[in-house]
Amino acid sequence: MNDAESRAVGDLADEFLDSFGPMRDPAKIAAAATVAAQRLPSRIREFLARARAEEPAVTVLSNLPVQESLEPTPVGWELASKLGAAQREETVLLLCGAALAEPFGWISQQAGRLVHDVCPTPGEETSLTSASSTLALNFHTEDVFHPCRCDYVSLFCLRNPTQVGTTIVRTDALDLPAEIRAVLFQERFLFLPDDSHSLSSLPATPESETPGTHRGAVLFGPADAPYLRFDIDFMRAVPGDQEASEAIDAVQAALLEHTERIALSPGELVFVDNYRVVHGREPFVSRYDGTDRWLKRLNLTRDARRISALTGKRSVII
Ligand SMILES: O=C(O)CCC(=O)C(=O)O
Ligand SMILES: [Fe+2]
Structure with missing residues (x-):
């Protein structure tokens, strides 16, 4: 976006923050953001409306406002949450996201926050979560286990000093043999919650010990342009199904052959279509000196009523 549009987005975020203060009630904030997003610059609303209609694999907004006075990168989401770090940037993401789809969150993830912090955390360097650093994050569908997982995972870059890449593969790029595709189209796979979810907040299911x-x-x-659900670390074939297990291996091998990278710069926001793309992250070295890579993340659904239908509650926090 141009500088005038960027300023207008910043002004709208300030106005929104003045009216609503820190994000305490997610349902109220999500609804208010959807209304306020109508006042984003028209070119941005049109751009995002087109993205919604045409289903591109990724959509990028650039030149969004990030304050010169941005605070040091917090060492983990808990501290970020406690400090209320980068609230203005959080609001910018919320407003832009709400122009594309409906914001929601998870009670089991980052304590039910609507906007998450993605920053390296001491002790988590090799975890299988976004708090990691030295271990690459494998390709995954965000929240692969859940039927209400997001349609878009949005990542807004505040800091990325060493240009660490978010890796992606477009489902359309995969050229899998017909017999493997046929297996993949069948319900022969189990998907598990990833380690960013606290299991105690998830419902027990009869299918497995893991809630x-x-x-x-x-x-x-x-059939001609299928959606994908995949996360090598948090899925497996139904026990005893060797063909399904081999199909998982075939997909993982194909993903590694079609890797693209997006190295986000401050002020860039990417909406990753979580049905059409799997994403991951290159490894990097964290410094914990306030200059580390820092993204804000927001889950978006095209229909929040799917959540109410499944949970039996009118809520934007699953
Ligand atoms: O840090 C990134 O670029 C992506 C991390 C990730 O997978 C996520 O936050 O969902
Ligand atoms: Fe992710």
Whole structure:
């Protein structure tokens, strides 16, 4: 966006923050953001409306406002939450996201916050969560286990001094043999909650000891341009199904052949279509000196009523 549009987004964020203060009530904030997003510059609303209609794999907004006086990168989301770090940037993400789809969160993830912090955390360097650093994050569908997982995962870059790449693979790029595709279209796979979810907040399921486990297919939707659900670290074939297990390996191998990278710069916001793209992250070295990479993250659904239908509650926090 141009500088005038960027300023207008910043002004709208300030106005929103003045009216609503820190984000305490997620349902109220999400609804208010959807209304306020109508006042974003028209070119941005049109751009995002087109993205919603045409389903591009990734959509990027650039030149969004990030304050010169941005505070040091917090060492983890808990501290960020306690400090209320980068509230203005959080609001910018919320407003832009709400122009594309509906914000929601998880009670089991980052304590039910609507906007998350993605920054390296001491002790988590090799974890399988966004708080890691030295270990690459494998390609994954965000929240692969859940039927209400987001349509878009949005990542807004505040700091990325060493240009660490977010890695992606477009489902359309995968050229899998027909017999493997046929297996992947069948519900022969178990998807598990990833380590960013606290298991105690997830419902127990009969299918497995792990709460929140869900059975489903890897490919679904349009036969000629299928949607994908995949996370090598948090899925497995139904026990005893060797063919399904081999199909998982075939997908993982294909993903590694079609890797693209997006190294976000401050002020860039990427909306990753969570049905059409899997994403991950390159490894990097964290410094914990306030200059580390820092993103804000927001989950977006195209239909929040799906959440109410499933949970039996009118809530934007699953
Ligand atoms: O840090 C990134 O670029 C992506 C991390 C990630 O997978 C996520 O936050 O969902
Ligand atoms: Fe992710």
